[in-house]
Amino acid sequence: MTVFLLQNEPAIRMGFFLGVLVLMAAWEFAAPRRRMEIPRLLRWSNNITIVVVDTLLVRLTFPIVAVGLALMAEQKGWGLLNIFGAPGWLGFIVAVLALDLAIYLQHVMFHAVPALWRLHRMHHADLEFDVTTGLRFHPVEILLSMGIKLAVVAALGPPAVAVLVFEVLLNATAMFNHSNVRIPIGIDRVLRLLVVTPDMHRVHHSIHPVETNSNFGFNLPWWDRLLGTYRAQPREGHEEMTIGIEQFRTRRDLWIDRMLIQPVRGPASGYPINREEDDQR
Template sequence: MTESLLANEPWIRGGFFLFVLFAIALWEVSAQRRPQEIGRLTRWPANLMIVVLDTLAVRVLFPVAAVGAALMASENGWGLLNLLALPGWLSVMLAVLVLDAAIYFQHRVFHAVPWLWRLHRMHHADLEFDVTTALRFHPVEIVLSMVIKMVVVVLLGAPVLAVVIFEVLLNATAMFNHGNVRLPLWLDRWLRLIVVTPDMHRVHHSVIRRETDSNFGFNLPWWDRLFGTYRDQPEKGHLDMTIGIEDFRTRRDLRLDQMLIQPLRHSVLSSGSKVMPD
């Protein structure tokens, strides 16, 4: 089973990725949460191209990535879970929880450390918030994230199955909670007790920095509540809040070349809540 998972992991992840991407995109068309000033044709080509570059970077540098790290740990008996005589299902469950907590803390560190923020801010510099925003991460950040994930997998001794489940869940929930989709308020209130919802995560993409530094979870919402970073609603409401960051607010900043060199760029004059012309 382990060898089969390793061999089919790219197809499993790719299949779920495409299914969820198209499903959320269709949902956005039929039940849009916020009107968008900048159309998909302006933003989506670069956002989609970024995920292609990210995938190529990871596969070139880490051909078997986190799943391969889990297999190596299992074969050598490395990591905490490989030293404990736990039932398989419990090891899988604990590994998924610990990996999700690790992503939460990694996210907080990328906001707190200035040079890491310069990498991560590309994700926040999208001037709209929809399913493709979930794909918008700088390739260098993706590579660093993979290194961190592989270290956690080995130290934890995460089972291969747990890593595959976690990767699929992380991709799917990230696209879901970045979706520009409308949920009934009562459903959002209950759903965000078990998963990060779009209204919960949208707060994190506010131009107001104290809101940007909240709601760090991608998958499970419990870490924000437990560690004091949970914010229920944006100050100006979901329809009136401004998405993005102050530094890069022109349509030119949405181009792929500008996104890739953004970590090297200094702040530019911006108009705050208004999108500047090209």
């Protein structure tokens, strides 16, 4: 089974990606959380195009991706888990938790460093919040993210299967928690103890910086609670809250050409975590 999974990694990841995308899109149509004001054709065409660009750039830039590097580390005995000879089940659990924590910390870093925020704010500049928002990242951010992930894999030496499972989970949960779907409050309250829910992550896409700089988790919700970045609800409620950031609020800014040049447009003030206290609101 392990050999099969690793040999068919691209097909497995693509299958889960398309399956979750279609499932969440159908759920959004059937039970939306918020009314959408901007035509889906405008946003979806540009958001999906950017993920195609991101994928092609990663494949062209990196001769090896995370699963391949993990397999090489296993074969050559690289990384802490291989050095200490951790049993497979323990290595799997540690790997998934460590990789998820790394993604959380990376996310915080992209909010804390103004130069990195310039890249990451493209994700936040979407004027609506739905499944395609979870795909919308600047290509340079994606390349930096892959470099960080490869460094973590090389240092940790996780089982290749654990990396594959994590990659699939991260992609699936990113689409799930960005979806415009209605989940009963009681179910959401329980569900967010185990996974980041759409209502939990939507707070992170609020126009208010103090809310933008909360709920950084993509997959597991525990890091936000443990490290003090958890915020239960937006101040204006989910139906009335404004999505996005103060910059780039026209529909023209949703086009892919404008998205790609956003890092060099305007100041990077207002939202980075280390901004002046007077700017908080």
